[in-house]
Amino acid sequence: MNGKLLGGVDIGGTKCAVVLGEASGGGVRVVGKRTYPTPASPADAVASFLHQMDGLMAEHGVARLDAIGVSCGSPLDSRRGLILSPPNLPHWDRIDVAGPLRARFGAPVGLQNDANACALAEWRWGAGRGSRNMAFLTFGTGMGAGLILDGKLYVGTNDMAGEVGHVRLAEDGPVGYGKAGSFEGFCSGGGIAALAKSLAAERLAAGDPPAFCPTPDRLEAVTAKLVGEAAQAGDPLALDIFRLVGKQLGRGLAVLVDILNPDTIVIGSIYGRQRELLEPVALATLAEEALPISAASCRVVPAALGEAVGDVAALSVAMNELQPR
Incomplete structure (x- = not known):
């Protein structure tokens, strides 16, 4: 793999997905993905993100990640990596998802709401490619x-x-x-x-x-x-x-x-x-x-991007972490 190696986590009210991807040449491909029901507690969910990402990396021979992106419903605090009780995740009050991922994988971690994540994906790899605004x-x-x-x-x-x-x-x-x-x-x-x-x-x-x-x-x-x-x-x-x-x-x-x-x-x-x-x-x-x-x-x-947007949205958040601020 010669491109940027990206991890993605998509958090939903009923299911979560952990994705491994590679971005290169202006495109992206999903290397591996695991989807499973959202765990009952936020602590269990965060632990599952670490476990599933470890498993995907081992399965595909990936030793390190360049960045990780997390997509979740609003409200949230993207600067501090906190989820703030979205309607579909009522018990997720000020849950830090970025910190544990950053500590485990030693990579920059970004958190964005699902609309922002999809916007980044369509802008970078879809119908908005080449757009400035x-x-x-x-x-x-x-x-x-x-x-x-x-x-x-x-x-x-x-x-x-x-x-x-x-x-x-x-x-x-x-x-x-x-x-x-x-x-x-x-x-x-x-x-x-x-x-x-x-x-x-x-x-x-x-x-x-x-x-x-x-x-x-x-x-x-x-x-x-x-x-x-x-x-x-x-x-x-x-x-x-x-x-x-x-x-x-x-x-x-x-x-x-x-x-x-x-x-x-x-x-x-x-x-x-x-x-x-x-x-x-x-x-x-x-x-x-x-x-x-x-x-x-x-x-x-x-x-x-159609149905594929769900797979690459979190990866686009990861890619966004690698861009100059």
Whole structure:
């Protein structure tokens, strides 16, 4: 192995992954990976990261690591390497994950939230490659952003930069990030499902059920995926829902374009799967809402790494530790 040898740890509420990778020639490859259920206690989890990384290194004949990256949900303190009780990890209060890894492997260790980690991965190895100013939007279960500004990751004063899901786009609408009508309310898997359930209930009461919810007992089973499939098949209500989502996405993009003046916005997850439905409306709204000179300088593209982003996001955090500050 001739490139940079990187370790990665991805911490989730239900499962964790420890990854070994090699970055070289402008790309990255996953050398080995171990995925397992998240241990019950933070102490057990941290111990498992050390054990699993030791095992991967021994398995692949790796004697040392150049850097290690950790990806986890917010909130956290990236400067001190602490996890601060994310919603999906409620007992992880001020848990030091960077210190034990640094002590065991003698390598620099970086900690970033999952949106920032994905932003770094798409910027370095995906759709944002070559960008100087880039925003990455998760557009999955929730809506968050990772920001690359002037060629560097921007995390803000206390790691809360990029919480675009909390921005209110309308006076009323589906609830996301604890706020009705928010960016996350309209542009996330949970938000789309909530919007679809509300509108489907109205149609059911009027005796005009949509294809994705033909009977009242199916209401709670409605998901964004189900609505997307119905829209692809031509269901009128599902198409209306995605037109509304696309319009609100365009409004959110316009806010980012006007404030940050990025050259690239990369959008993940649902946008890539439903690009045909969302892109025309979102880009038309962006053109209407944003300053023309700024909008003309920004390309909006789907994420390129797809399902692989989960494997390389933490590795990109490790790679970021090797860059000049």
